[in-house]
Amino acid sequence: MSTLLRRSSNLARVTASSLESTICPYSSSLPRSLPRSSRLGASRTRTYATVNPGDPNEPKDPNNEKASKTGKSVAENGDKQGKPARGFEDLYTKTGPMSPSPQSSKLSKEEREAVDRLMVTLKKGLPKSQSKLLEDAFNDMKRTGIPSEIRAIMDKLKDGHLDLATAAALIRMISGISRKHLENIKNSSASQNEAKKAFNFQSTSDGQKKKSGDSFKEFGVNIDTGTFIVTAIVGYLLYRTVMPGENSKEITYQEFKTTFFDKGLVDKLTVLNRNRVRVDLHREETGRMYPESPAQHGNFRYYFTIGSVEAFERRLEDAQNEIGIPSSERIPVSYVDEVPWLTGLFSFAPTLLFIGGLYWLSRRAGGGGSSQSGIFGIGKSRAKKFNHETDINIRFKDVAGMDEAKAEIMEFVSFLKEPGQYQRLGAKIPRGALLSGPPGTGKTLLAKATAGESGVPFFSISGSEFVEIFVGVGASRVRDLFQNARKNAPCIIFIDEIDAVGKARGKGGFSGGNDEREGTLNQILTEMDGFNTTEQVIVLAGTNRPDVLDQALLRPGRFDRQIAIDRPTMEGRKQIFAVHLGKIVTSENMEHLTGRLAALTPGFSGADIANCVNEAALIAARTSADKVSMTHFEQAIERVIGGLERKSLVLNPEERRTVAYHEAGHAICGWFFKYADPLLKVSIIPRGKGALGYAQLLPQGDVYLMNVNQLMDRMAMTLGGRVSEELHFPTVTSGASDDFNKVTRMATAMVTKWGMSTKIGYLYFEDDSQQQLHKPFSEETARNIDSEVRRIVDEAYKQCRELLVEKKKEIGLVAEELLSKEVLGREDLIRILGKRPFEDNQEFSKYFDGPGAGKSAPPPPPTEPGPPEGNSPEAPGGAVAVRREDMGLFR
Numbered sequence: 076m077s078t079l080l081r082r083s084s085n086l087a088r089v090t091a092s093s094l095e096s097t098i099c100p101y102s103s104s105l106p107r108s109l110p111r112s113s114r115l116g117a118s119r120t121r122t123y124a125t126v127n128p129g130d131p132n133e134p135k136d137p138n139n140e141k142a143s144k145t146g147k148s149v150a151e152n153g154d155k156q157g158k159p160a161r162g163f164e165d166l167y168t169k170t171g172p173m174s175p176s177p178q179s180s181k182l183s184k185e186e187r188e189a190v191d192r193l194m195v196t197l198k199k200g201l202p203k204s205q206s207k208l209l210e211d212a213f214n215d216m217k218r219t220g221i222p223s224e225i226r227a228i229m230d231k232l233k234d235g236h237l238d239l240a241t242a243a244a245l246i247r248m249i250s251g252i253s254r255k256h257l258e259n260i261k262n263s264s265a266s267q268n269e270a271k272k273a274f275n276f277q278s279t280s281d282g283q284k285k286k287s288g289d290s291f292k293e294f295g296v297n298i299d300t301g302t303f304i305v306t307a308i309v310g311y312l313l314y315r316t317v318m319p320g321e322n323s324k325e326i327t328y329q330e331f332k333t334t335f336f337d338k339g340l341v342d343k344l345t346v347l348n349r350n351r352v353r354v355d356l357h358r359e360e361t362g363r364m365y366p367e368s369p370a371q372h373g374n375f376r377y378y379f380t381i382g383s384v385e386a387f388e389r390r391l392e393d394a395q396n397e398i399g400i401p402s403s404e405r406i407p408v409s410y411v412d413e414v415p416w417l418t419g420l421f422s423f424a425p426t427l428l429f430i431g432g433l434y435w436l437s438r439r440a441g442g443g444g445s446s447q448s449g450i451f452g453i454g455k456s457r458a459k460k461f462n463h464e465t466d467i468n469i470r471f472k473d474v475a476g477m478d479e480a481k482a483e484i485m486e487f488v489s490f491l492k493e494p495g496q497y498q499r500l501g502a503k504i505p506r507g508a509l510l511s512g513p514p515g516t517g518k519t520l521l522a523k524a525t526a527g528e529s530g531v532p533f534f535s536i537s538g539s540e541f542v543e544i545f546v547g548v549g550a551s552r553v554r555d556l557f558q559n560a561r562k563n564a565p566c567i568i569f570i571d572e573i574d575a576v577g578k579a580r581g582k583g584g585f586s587g588g589n590d591e592r593e594g595t596l597n598q599i600l601t602e603m604d605g606f607n608t609t610e611q612v613i614v615l616a617g618t619n620r621p622d623v624l625d626q627a628l629l630r631p632g633r634f635d636r637q638i639a640i641d642r643p644t645m646e647g648r649k650q651i652f653a654v655h656l657g658k659i660v661t662s663e664n665m666e667h668l669t670g671r672l673a674a675l676t677p678g679f680s681g682a683d684i685a686n687c688v689n690e691a692a693l694i695a696a697r698t699s700a701d702k703v704s705m706t707h708f709e710q711a712i713e714r715v716i717g718g719l720e721r722k723s724l725v726l727n728p729e730e731r732r733t734v735a736y737h738e739a740g741h742a743i744c745g746w747f748f749k750y751a752d753p754l755l756k757v758s759i760i761p762r763g764k765g766a767l768g769y770a771q772l773l774p775q776g777d778v779y780l781m782n783v784n785q786l787m788d789r790m791a792m793t794l795g796g797r798v799s800e801e802l803h804f805p806t807v808t809s810g811a812s813d814d815f816n817k818v819t820r821m822a823t824a825m826v827t828k829w830g831m832s833t834k835i836g837y838l839y840f841e842d843d844s845q846q847q848l849h850k851p852f853s854e855e856t857a858r859n860i861d862s863e864v865r866r867i868v869d870e871a872y873k874q875c876r877e878l879l880v881e882k883k884k885e886i887g888l889v890a891e892e893l894l895s896k897e898v899l900g901r902e903d904l905i906r907i908l909g910k911r912p913f914e915d916n917q918e919f920s921k922y923f924d925g926p927g928a929g930k931s932a933p934p935p936p937p938t939e940p941g942p943p944e945g946n947s948p949e950a951p952g953g954a955v956a957v958r959r960e961d962m963g964l965f966r
């Protein structure tokens with residue numbers, strides 16, 4: 076047989092006979108000669124691979140037919156059957172993002188099968204609704220084919236080429252498809268509904284529904300649809316082209332020669348990158364000879380490796396000479412330097428990364444429940460709009476206390492209600508008001524009440540919501556917010572925590588990179604300037620740190636009014652309790668209850684009070700009580716101040732004894748020092764963090780100033796625990812460390828801030844808490860401060876020791892009773908120690924010694940006006956305001 080093969084004239088015969096004998100032994104209808112012309116084979120192969128839309132053998136799509144009659148494209152017909160895959164429509168129309176080609180290219184059978192396989196794989200990883208969408212997209216694609224431009228690109232890819240121009244065309248086309256798709260869907264409410272259904276998205280519930288925000292929301296949803304289609308196309312292309320296992324097979328040169336070349340099946344050869352040869356076969360002949368072979372499929376190729384091009388050419392030449400192929404019919408060989416697919420893909424990577432990144436950002440920016448989703452909503456304001464008719468039911472009556480602040484802000488209300496009255500007289504209303512004060516003092520509440528009273532919409536946003544990682548987003552959100560507000564005028568904008576964006580510029584310190592924040596602030600400044608005097612938009616802002624704000628914000632014409640809202644006074648607390656107790660079921664006498672609770676909670680903010688009332692109700696519910704009683708309120712306050720009872724913490728008897736004597740020391744001091752605050756309760760039940768016991772002393776009303784006597788008594792009382800330990804035990808414990816901390820800070824403040832040391836004089840030195848490199852005083856002054864602090868503390872110690880030595884027996888009585896009962900109230904102390912030898916403040920006596928006071932169950936919780944520490948905020952005029960955080964328990 077080998078001799079025969081060497082004779083070229085016998086080739087056809089041998090090939091035919093071998094076919095007859097090995098594959099189709101009974102077929103006599105085979106052509107006697109097989110085509111040698113590679114061109115003929117190639118054209119047949121192409122016809123097989125790509126079915127032309129006009130191919131008479133293809134079943135005719137009625138819509139296509141109709142379309143061709145009317146001159147319309149498939150997409151333009153738009154009915155169910157003929158509708159192209161969503162996102163492809165414009166590729167068939169003149170207005171599409173691509174060149175106006177009305178051509179589409181149907182998928183071949185094998186391509187349809189490949190799409191099915193791909194679909195099965197992809198669907199595995201998708202949720203149901205989305206896999207349905209993907210299936211629809213693929214089915215549409217199978218039904219209507221793919222745009223001819225994509226076909227062209229695929230053909231190129233099939234040939235193994237991926238030049239940059241093709242890659243760019245692909246990207247351009249895909250982005251064109253998705254852009255056009257989005258535009259279409261945005262304009263088409265029908266499509267919106269479909270997308271909504273598919274994704275089961277919730278619609279927003281607020282009143283803005285019809286406004287621009289919503290279209291963005293749906294826009295965001297449809298991005299997904301577009302993405303699916305684009306994904307489908309890219310996935311398909313990649314699948315068809317990248318999966319080498321399906322489309323190619325490596326063989327050796329010997330296999331190539333004996334299996335294909337010698338049998339005349341080779342159509343053409345392509346030398347790739349000078350080291351590999353791709354074999355294109357005559358499909359039909361191969362199919363006949365090897366019906367099982369994948370080589371008969373349109374895009375299947377064999378490859379073999381060569382050592383060098385010269386050697387390959389020589390071998391091929393010899394082989395062709397051997398079988399006698401005339402030079403005119405030699406197998407064509409072409410040479411291609413191609414970018415391998417993976418390399419090509421890598422060159423794609425930046426673009427893909429970019430597209431993926433944008434997509435991811437769009438998802439991220441759309442999160443957080445904002446009314447806009449997608450990258451397109453990133454510059455939109457996230458302010459929540461409260462509708463005055465439905466959402467804001469807060470009025471001034473709900474804001475207790477702060478009468479001055481209310482009076483101040485009332486002017487805004489009357490301007491919004493009756494602007495004419497002001498405008499007639501040529502008065503300009505202040506643009507905005509800055510509400511400043513500690514957390515939870517009711518700033519937001521007051522702003523809401525202002526909106527509620529004036530009956531206008533209320534936009535609420537927090538300063539931090541302006542800030543994004545992108546430069547310019549903050550400013551754009553500010554612009555959007557003010558634009559919205561102008562459209563809804565008259566209205567109120569409330570920017571909470573404005574210090575997040577309103578910090579003084581140029582004070583970034585080492586942090587740098589504050590451009591975005593500054594840009595946002597500048598935009599706020601500009602917008603506030605931008606209102607004309609008749610525009611009824613009031614800007615209210617809240618902050619805990621008015622001191623750090625940029626001065627430009629505070630100048631007249633911007634936040635003209637600065638309203639300081641401090642923690643409520645005794646009277647304020649009563650009113651706030653009254654507001655919150657309104658919702659609670661209790662049979663206590665309201666007047667007495669609110670007064671007593673207010674007395675128990677010096678330094679509490681409105682939010683603390685609201686929390687206490689709620690806690691009390693929870694405690695009552697936990698104990699299945701049918702109403703909330705004084706006991707519950709007191710337990711709640713104790714819990715808020717002292718922390719949770721730590722029942723699991725079991726002290727050994729010796730420790731328990733030490734704690735009892737320590738607390739008894741504090742209690743005796745509180746009882747017998749004239750200027751100490753009256754004692755309310757002593758306990759040796761561990762609570763909160765590290766408190767093994769505590770003595771609770773209650774300030775007689777709100778304290779704003781303290782004199783030297785009060786300070787000395789308080790320091791002496793603070794040292795009472797340690798002194799008692801010294802008097803009753805052979806050694807002392809570490810339990811007094813917190814007391815020493817307080818005493819030292821108090822004495823230091825007396826020396827360095829309050830001018831209470833004659834040696835240092837009337838000087839004020841900043842705290843050293845910021846670890847300044849250079850102390851603002853000399854070494855000598857430092858030594859003097861040290862010695863003065865020491866002297867004051869020593870004096871307090873002496874004072875305390877003198878008292879406790881004298882009252883050693885009483886300490887023992889209190890401590891032993893404490894050991895047996897764990898908690899002693901005021902009544903117990905009166906029983907053990909007799910009446911306090913000093914007159915108590917009337918208000919205090921009314922709630923704690925009066926006729927009603929005894930009724931209240933186990934005495935209440937811990938609070939004690941904190942020592943006027945060095946860092947405690949000072950009220951105007953140097954008065955020291957008592958803050959809740961300054962209040963400590965005498966542990």
Ligand SMILES: Nc1ncnc2c1ncn2[C@@H]1O[C@H](COP(=O)(O)OP(=O)(O)OP(=O)(O)O)[C@@H](O)[C@H]1O
Pocket residue numbers: 473474475476477512513514515516517518519520521571572617618619651654680681682683685
């Ligand atoms: N004067 C008040 N009257 C009634 N309730 C109050 C008052 N002040 C505060 N509250 C209660 O405290 C809660 C929190 O108050 P709000 O949010 O207004 O504090 P804020 O000053 O804005 O706090 P932050 O500075 O932390 O934002 C309110 O919802 C309300 O229940």
